[in-house]
Amino acid sequence: MDVRNRRRIGIAGAVAGVGAAGIGAAVGLRRLAVGRVRLRPDPDADEPFGELRGKELTVRASDGLELHVEVDGPDDADLTVVFCHGYCLNRDSWHYQRRDLRGRLRMVFWDQRSHGRSGRSDPANATIEQTGEDLHAVLEAAAPTGPVILAGHSMGGMSIMALADARPELFGPRVVGVALVNTSCGDLAEMTLGLPLVLAKVVRPLAPRTLRGLGRRADLVDRARGLGADLAFVVTRKMAFADKHVSPTVVDFLEQMIRATPIDVIAEFYPALIVHDKVGSLEALGRVPALVLVGGQDRLTPPAHGRRVAGALPDAELVEVDEAGHVLPLEYPGVVTGGLRRLIDRVRPGCLEPGRVEDEEERTA
Template sequence: MSTRRRVGIAGAIVGTASAGVAAAALAKRYAVGRIRLRPDLEASEPFGELRGRPAIVKTSDGVELYAEVDGPEDAALTVVFCHGYTLNLDSWHYQRRDLRHTHRLVFWDQRCHGRSTRTPAEDCTIDRLGADLAEVLKTLVPGPCVLVGHSMGGMTVMALADAHPELFGDKVRGVALISTSAGKLAEITLGLPALISKAVHWAAAPAVSMLGRRAALIDKGRQAGNDVSFLALRFLGFGDPSSISPTVVDFAESMIRSTPTDVIADFYPALMSHDKLSALGVLDKVPTEIIVGASDWLTPPDHSRAISAGLPSARLTVIDGASHLVPLENPETVNETLTELIKRAEDTGGGSAGAGREAV
């Protein structure tokens, strides 16, 4: 089948799906208004306003990575946060808020995201992100550290382990992998029947490529939030839409909307081809926590269980009622787990501690 015809069919599938979503959102516009009128305990939360000490990390290929250092400089251990696909360092809002007074924290925008500079599509790879993380550690982390990665950020940590296993056990004393995967993302079903799921995956790559070529036009239409994006993210990103704060949904949607369409297109192939199962043994040198929402459609719990199977001493926490954006949806459990991990990393000096377990 010709590429032109394939793209045409892909566009038709995506267009039909988009029309259906738009029609459904229009029919339920009144419901969105009702959602926003409900009592919202997070309405006054200063999302995107917490700031640290700014820093720039210049990579070997000339990209300037924006970072912020927060918390006491004299802390014995640093916690480094790697955000997910289409997000930025502000996605760690609750973790920064609750840990900044007692721990030294480093947050950074992965290349092409947030305030970091752009790079050609050929440099939008998971291995390159792992190399970026190595340079962040060299520049901003003078002593031992714990690495925390969400979604694509977890893949970044795995890429670092693959390329620099010598860092784990000495420099890197602990790891948290949140809502992520070691590979085979192209096989996820998104909760769809098998045939429909295969059709979606077949259409996705050319459709995303097509969107990337029309990025400037599409971005103009993404500048303002709308009911369709609000409802879609509320449904896909969070496990219990009825309980999630509309303010949190709006905050997450604004980060995604700020990520240019061509960046989304450039990184998509890297996510689908990601395979770091062979690197998991490196992480077994240090205390490792694996966290996933039980209702995560984007990196399903089976992917976290596969990581856990490759890390006999890791501890797996499956959070009921949570989905992919679990650091924003269930920060209490995430932060409790991180606090315990940091303590284990400090106490063990990097050695792997205890047998693995699964908590729900």
């Protein structure tokens, strides 16, 4: 295969990894000066992304798959927050929250099946229902007692909904709060990825077939993805972020997580996301205080989806950041961390370390 064809496959893989259905979103983006963006002053250039670590734990899922879990904080803490990451990402996507909430709080981070350091799933089990069961296994192993807050970004929020749908009895007695970030309870087949509606209607039906085709050539695609590195950077920045001043280091970090997710894993999970429907879980979620965070420019889970979730929960705080995209934990980390602090105070006032009450929401990236 010649270099041109390998590059074409690499670009296709990069685009698929960013938005799954966002094939074609890179049209016209080459005019952006990637090099100039990367050379801007970057306050996050020395941030130790991917280096924060805790006590490692291997949890066996209901189908026997090994899930990678890390526990950060004292075992005798009287509150645990379990963080569930999004599609194509891993536990390190919660970097800023992990850094800034360290203290008396106990935190659990885990890699969803087939992501990060967790085992590779049977494709038949690449479903949101199974990730909900995985979350239950993580809870049983890493936080077997005491009150728990569940925090989920994107697919991680869907995993929380799947748990609530399958095991509603946990919400109230064990799960005392939920934080749902850039997520949806259903109707994702309607998303436009920022494309004009007419074009989106053409692209959507092609995406599953395109991803399945890429998945069948996984080894070739994954080898070639690196050839489109600059374009992958631009597409990631365009599709995932809305803040034009977002740190280039943060964009690179996100793109590396996406690129580390094999293309066949992306293909396996995509159909589950599109048919996701957990409206029925909102009754159980509504039993506990909730935080719902929405990006006003989110192309993957549009803001209307978050508003719908918040509107169905009687004790929900809705935070919408107009100039934000799909990765609020990295794009506006202070907003997410500040919201989590407020949720923690709502379910257990005074649980944070003395002196850690400053408003972090002025930090934007």
